[in-house]
Every structure is written in structure tokens, then in C-alpha cells.
Amino acid sequence: MIVNYKRLLRCFDLMSGLSINFDKSNLISVNCEQGWVDQASGILGCKQAVLPVRYLGISLRANPCLVKTWKPIIDKVEEKLNLWKVKVLNKASKLVLIKSMLNSLPMYYLSLYKMSKAVADKLIGLQRRFLWCNEDGNYGIPLVKWELVQAPKKVGELGVGDAVLRNTALLFKWWWRFSKEDCLLWKKIVYSCYNINPNVMLAYQHLPWIWNFHWRKELFQWEMDLVHQLHERLRPVKLSTDRHDAIVWKFDKKGVFSTSSFLQVIQSEILVDEITSYSFTSAIWRSVVPPRVELFGWFVLVGRVNIMKRLSRLGVIPNSDNVCVLCKKEIESVQHLFLLCEVTWRVWCTWLRYFRTDWAVSGTIKGLFESWTGMHSRKQEQRKWLTGFFVVIWNIWWERNDRIFKIKEASVAKMQSRTILSYQEWTSSDPGEC
Known part of the structure; x- marks a missing residue:
């Protein structure tokens, strides 16, 4: 019978021109006597193998419930999300790398095997460690729940995706x-x-x-x-x-x-209500400013920035150090730093004068964003006002960090001029132009 199989393969070779290399082929036996296997492999001129074996990158007869079956996938993710890369990447670049990693996972693997919870937790753990890791390689403070990172951008989240749902x-x-x-x-x-x-x-x-x-x-x-x-x-x-x-x-x-x-x-x-409650932030992702500025703006809108109030609540700094470094009067919270602080408000007023608009201050950063970006129906005007929003909060954060870490304090006029320069750099135009 084996001789007839070899003759049949030879006929296939002659008719199709596709030659079979028996030296690179394996004979895999299932419930066969070893003597018969030795004889058959000798007739065919091929090697012997036993299950499980790898075929097209997939382990045949492997148990998908075991973590070791998914080891090639885990190793590939770990290689792409190596911690040495965090020294040269900001959070926006990390997100891009995580998304590309998930999109490059072997689709044939995910389309054949059901991913177990242990494997999913391992993959999520590698992504979380890479995103929140500090430059020194130590695990940092997570700013938001991982469900917010995975949820799609059209509902206002970061849109990394979920490998389990794709599976x-x-x-x-x-x-x-x-x-x-x-x-x-x-x-x-x-x-x-x-x-x-x-x-x-x-x-x-x-x-x-x-x-x-x-x-x-x-x-x-x-x-x-x-x-x-x-x-x-x-x-x-x-x-x-x-x-x-x-x-x-x-x-x-x-x-x-x-x-x-x-x-x-x-x-x-x-999607739970906690996630859908941030759907108003979906207007951020319009590529009007650099990705890291867009991402920072998203963290500000969801109230997850490492300001003094949050750090004191987490025990990173003492409660006595949670005063705003700009006005030196109130506790530094997201609402205060980016909206209610008297120094910040003078910067916002500068942009209102540039846009020739009268505007009443909102009580929350969400109200500020919705009224600031929803003031016009024309797309060109919307992009202009959205860029102005990013310009202000980015430079406020820049000045705040300079005063804390570099002990450098700029005047309000200097802060206002920085916002103008940032706008010109990101849009190649002047904010006063219509």
C-alpha cells in the first residue's frame, strides 16, 4: 500500500510539475506499530515524527486551553513590547505600538483556537506594563481602567482593541x-x-x-x-x-x-455606563495637533492627570504640597488647574480676544470643552477652536511642570506668547486669521 501511495505521488509530480521533497517530509503515525512505521518511512524515504507537530505555524493536536500552546503568540507580544522601548516613546507612541502589535497577531491562530482567560490575562498584563511603565522600567501609576483603553475611539476612548473579542x-x-x-x-x-x-x-x-x-x-x-x-x-x-x-x-x-x-x-x-459617559471626548481624535497632545487632552477631559490633589490622595506626596503652583491659593485639581485658576483664566481670555468672542466660564472641564468646540458648525472653525483648546491646556501643563521640576516661573504674558507659538507651529497659521 505504501508503495502505491509513493507511485501516486510520483504521478502527481509528473502531471503538475510540483515535486515532493521526501527528505523534508515527515511520516506521522497514529496508533500504529513501530515496526510498520519504520518500514513505511524507509520505503518513502522520509523522517518519522509524532504529534504534536507544527504545521503552518500551528501546533497540531495541541490543547488550546494550555498556556504553552499560545507561547509563540505571547513571545511575539513580549518581543514587540520590550521595556527598553519605553525610554524613547511617549504614551501616544506606546498606544500606536500596542495597536500595531494586536493587529499583527497571527489571524489563523486566533481563528482556530479559543483564547483562554489565562492567556488573555497574560497578553493584557504585557500591554498594561508597557503602557504605564516609567522610563526607568518600573511600573508606573495607571491613569485609567484598562477597559477605557480598549474601548473604541468612536465612543470617546483610546481604541486599543481587545484580543479576546477579536478571537x-x-x-x-x-x-x-x-x-x-x-x-x-x-x-x-x-x-x-x-x-x-x-x-x-x-x-x-x-x-x-x-x-x-x-x-x-x-x-x-x-x-x-x-x-x-x-x-x-x-x-x-x-x-x-x-x-x-x-x-x-x-x-x-x-x-x-x-x-x-x-x-x-x-x-x-x-460597554458599561462608565465608559459611554466619556463619549463626548470622541471629538478629540481629529489629528489637528500632535498625537501626544491629543492623548493628554483626553486624559484632562476624563479627569485622569497626575495633578497634586490626585497624587496626595494616592499617598505619593503629603497633603501639604497639593496647592496650585500657578496661583498658590487653591488646591490643584483638574478643574482648578485648567479652568478656574486665575492665571489659567487670563490665558483663556487671551484666546477669546483672538477669536473675537464673548464667553461665560463653565463650571467643569467637560462643559468648557463642549461649549468651546460646539460653538461653530463649520468644520474649519471647529478645527480652529479645537486647536485653541489643546494649545491652552498643553501650555498650562508645560508651565506647571516647569515650576515644579525646573524651578522656572514664566509670566502670564510669556505663557500667552507660548500658546500663540504652539498654535502657529501646529497649524502653520495665525490664530487671528479667519
Whole structure:
């Protein structure tokens, strides 16, 4: 029999021109006697191997529940997020690297194996360590919850993405292919292994329709409740007898499944109110200023900047050192430093004069941002005012850090001129131009 197989492969070689290199081939036996394996490998002229083996980068017969099965993925992530890179990257650059790392994960790996919680925690741990790590390599203070980092930008978050959700979307695609594609060998194997008859999913007995589901195992009570909910949903469905059955993905205009639409649906379902409450910050991501300034503006709007009040609450500094370094009168909070401080307000007034606008001060940084950026409907004016917002908060933070770490204090006029220079640098125009 082995000789006939070798002759058949030789015929394939002659007809297709695709030569088989037996020196690089392996004979993998399953429940075979060693003597027969030795004889067969000698006839074929190939080496022997045992499961598990690697094929196209995937371990055959490997247990996806074990962390060691995912070791190639974990090693790749750890290599890309090496801690030496934090010395030369700011947080915005770190986010870009984390996103590119997640997008470069082998899709065939994620589309075949279900990622376990241990593997997901390991990957998230590597990302968290890289993002919040200080320049000296020590773990820093996380500014926000990781769920805010993973949530999409269109709801106002950082949009890093979730490898677990992507893994789920890629696995779900197999269900779509199973229901849409016909006469495939892998589909026939699934039918055979699980004793599935696709023609008895529902039975028709005149009227009404009767849904007849066949389960591979006896259901638990909580699963029976879910089945009852399913029947309740299907009860009002009206089926047509003069049309062929078709499966349609209702979350896409064309009715075709895609992993991106699946991710959007799942994310909209699992996002909690705490995350959606920051949806107003989605207007930040317009690339009108450098990425690190955009990211800093986002941290300011969500109130997660390492100002004195927060550091004293965390025990990093004593409570006696939490006074604003600009006015030296009030406790330094996000609202005070970027809005209510008398020094900061004089800088805001400078920009109101440039924009020739009268404006009442808002009580919160959120109100400030929404009124400041929603004042005009024209896109050009919106970009102009949004840039002005970034210019002010960035230079306020710059001056605050200079006074703390460099013991350098600039006048209000100097701070105002810095904001103008920053605007000119980022937009190549003058703020007074219309």
C-alpha cells in the first residue's frame, strides 16, 4: 500500500510539475506499530515524527486551553513590547505600538483556537506594563481602567482593541461559513462527527410552523430557560413557503457577516455606563495637533492627570504640597488647574480676544470643552477652536511642570506668547486669521 501511495505521488509530480521533497517530509503515525512505521518511512524515504507537530505555524493536536500552546503568540507580544522601548516613546507612541502589535497577531491562530482567560490575562498584563511603565522600567501609576483603553475611539476612548473579542469574532466566522457554504469537506466532517442532519432543523406540519431543535446533550435548567426565550422570540416569526431559506447578517447593509460588524455589535452590548459617559471626548481624535497632545487632552477631559490633589490622595506626596503652583491659593485639581485658576483664566481670555468672542466660564472641564468646540458648525472653525483648546491646556501643563521640576516661573504674558507659538507651529497659521 505504501508503495502505491509513493507511485501516486510520483504521478502527481509528473502531471503538475510540483515535486515532493521526501527528505523534508515527515511520516506521522497514529496508533500504529513501530515496526510498520519504520518500514513505511524507509520505503518513502522520509523522517518519522509524532504529534504534536507544527504545521503552518500551528501546533497540531495541541490543547488550546494550555498556556504553552499560545507561547509563540505571547513571545511575539513580549518581543514587540520590550521595556527598553519605553525610554524613547511617549504614551501616544506606546498606544500606536500596542495597536500595531494586536493587529499583527497571527489571524489563523486566533481563528482556530479559543483564547483562554489565562492567556488573555497574560497578553493584557504585557500591554498594561508597557503602557504605564516609567522610563526607568518600573511600573508606573495607571491613569485609567484598562477597559477605557480598549474601548473604541468612536465612543470617546483610546481604541486599543481587545484580543479576546477579536478571537471571538474570528471563531464566529466559522458558524457563518458553516451555514452559508455547501459541499465542503470540513463541513461534512462536522456533520459526521456530531451526527447533525441539517434538514431537520425545523419541521412543517401544515400550520403553524413548529421549531424542532435537536441538542447533542441533555440541557441544564438554566439552558432550558434560554431555549424557552428562543421559542418566544421565534413564535411571531412568519415563514414563507414560496421562498428558499437564507441566513442574513442583519448588522450589515448587504446582509453579509464581517468581523468588524461583529466587533461593533459586541462592543455596543458590553460597554458599561462608565465608559459611554466619556463619549463626548470622541471629538478629540481629529489629528489637528500632535498625537501626544491629543492623548493628554483626553486624559484632562476624563479627569485622569497626575495633578497634586490626585497624587496626595494616592499617598505619593503629603497633603501639604497639593496647592496650585500657578496661583498658590487653591488646591490643584483638574478643574482648578485648567479652568478656574486665575492665571489659567487670563490665558483663556487671551484666546477669546483672538477669536473675537464673548464667553461665560463653565463650571467643569467637560462643559468648557463642549461649549468651546460646539460653538461653530463649520468644520474649519471647529478645527480652529479645537486647536485653541489643546494649545491652552498643553501650555498650562508645560508651565506647571516647569515650576515644579525646573524651578522656572514664566509670566502670564510669556505663557500667552507660548500658546500663540504652539498654535502657529501646529497649524502653520495665525490664530487671528479667519
